[in-house]
Amino acid sequence: MRVIVDEQGHKYWVAEDSNKEIHTQFGVIQKEDVLAAKSGSTIKTHKGVKFTVLEPTFVDYFSDLRRGPAIVLLKDAGIISAYTGIGPGSKVVEAGSGTGALTCYLANLVRPAKLVSYERRIEFMELAKENVADFGLSEFVVFKNKDISKGIAEKDVDVIVLDLPEPWTVVKHAEKALKAGGFLVSYIPTINQVQRLHEELAKSKLKAIKTSSIEEKEWKVGEATRPLSMQLCHTAFLVFSRKI
Numbered sequence: 001m002r003v004i005v006d007e008q009g010h011k012y013w014v015a016e017d018s019n020k021e022i023h024t025q026f027g028v029i030q031k032e033d034v035l036a037a038k039s040g041s042t043i044k045t046h047k048g049v050k051f052t053v054l055e056p057t058f059v060d061y062f063s064d065l066r067r068g069p070a071i072v073l074l075k076d077a078g079i080i081s082a083y084t085g086i087g088p089g090s091k092v093v094e095a096g097s098g099t100g101a102l103t104c105y106l107a108n109l110v111r112p113a114k115l116v117s118y119e120r121r122i123e124f125m126e127l128a129k130e131n132v133a134d135f136g137l138s139e140f141v142v143f144k145n146k147d148i149s150k151g152i153a154e155k156d157v158d159v160i161v162l163d164l165p166e167p168w169t170v171v172k173h174a175e176k177a178l179k180a181g182g183f184l185v186s187y188i189p190t191i192n193q194v195q196r197l198h199e200e201l202a203k204s205k206l207k208a209i210k211t212s213s214i215e216e217k218e219w220k221v222g223e224a225t226r227p228l229s230m231q232l233c234h235t236a237f238l239v240f241s242r243k244i
Contacts, residue, residue, distance in 0.1 A: 002034050003060055004043070004051040013056075013064065024051070058108060061135050062101065068127045071101035072163060072187055073235055075216045081109055083210065083240055084159045084183040089113045091156065093177065095148035095170065096163035100128030102187075104135045106161065111140040118148040152177040163187045167239075168200035175204045178243040186239040194237050201241050210240040 002014045006026060014022055014034040022029045027045025037043055037053040044050055054060075062074065072080075080102075086092060090110045097103050097119035107115040119125040125145050132141050149169040152160070156179040162170055167186040174184045184206055186197055194211060201208045213236070218228045 001056055002037075002039075003054050003056050004029065004034055005054060006049065006051050011060070012051075024049075026051075058104075058135070062104065065099055065101055065104075065131050066127060066134075067099060068124060069098040071099050072105075073101075073216075074105070075214050076187065076235060076238060077102055077105045079212065079214050079238060080161060080185050080187075081106075084185060086110060086159055091154070091158045092116070092161065093118070093148075093152060093154050093157050093159075094161040094163070095119070097128040097143065098124050098163060100131035102161065102163060103128050103141060104132055104137060107132065107137040107140040108135070111137070114140050114142050116142045116144065116154055118144045118146050118152075120145065120147040148173065157182055159183045159185065161185045161187070165193070167193070168197045171197075171200045171204050171206060175206055175243065178206075180243055182243050184241045184243075186241075187236050188239065189236045191237065194239055197239055201239075205243055206241040207244050208239060208241045210238075212238045212240075214238065 004012050004014060012022055012024055014031055018031050020031050022031055024045060026049035027047035029043060029045050033043050034053055039053060039055045042050045042052050086109050090113060092106055092110050093116045094102060094106060095118040097117045103117050122145055125143055129143060132138055152173045154177055157177045160174050160178060167188060188194060198208055213234055215234060220226055220228050
């Protein structure tokens with residue numbers, strides 16, 4: 001698998017099963033030329049426009065996930081890992097696999113350990129499995145077609161991440177599954193859900209330590225530098241709690 005990128009950053013995927021000719025807005029490139037080229041080298045379209053050949057990175061794959069339910073964006077995924085210290089070997093459980101975006105991000109961090117991912121809707125789980133396979137991470141994810149609000153089988157867990165509409169239904173199970181000092185992170189879109197979750201956390205050994213809304217603003221830099229229009233800054237609230 002390769003990607004080719006023009007000088008404006010437009011990207012095209014090229015794989016073994018791609019058509020012989022890769023059609024771009026700047027002309028045609030032959031597939032065999034791309035696959036034979038070294039990473040970092042340039043090739044030209046039939047119109048003479050240069051493209052750079054690159055090996056795809058995690059971010060390339062992430063930006064081209066098969067889409068289904070709304071995904072957890074990198075700005076939020078990054079904060080989750082930063083504040084919980086998820087890394088190689090961490091024991092992590094997530095619930096709400098959905099499209100599998102966060103699944104891929106977390107599995108990439110914890111390997112060679114295995115991420116456990118709960119998803120009650122079989123069609124979402126199958127979509128997440130496909131995306132995880134595209135990332136080459138299948139051996140690092142264990143999928144469970146189960147409702148995590150009914151219980152968590154894993155014990156001494158470092159971090160539990162929930163992308164669910166009613167995370168408060170999982171608090172009592174997370175309390176038992178987490179090791180001392182372990183984190184529960186809930187990704188939820190409305191402040192009403194945040195308040196309901198805080199009420200449930202107050203009854204448990206999980207203490208709410210941080211609630212954040214991460215905003216990211218991209219800028220167009222040039223003669224008239226300005227923020228890009230039509231940006232969605234707020235995606236969700238992140239509620240971090242820890243077993244004390």
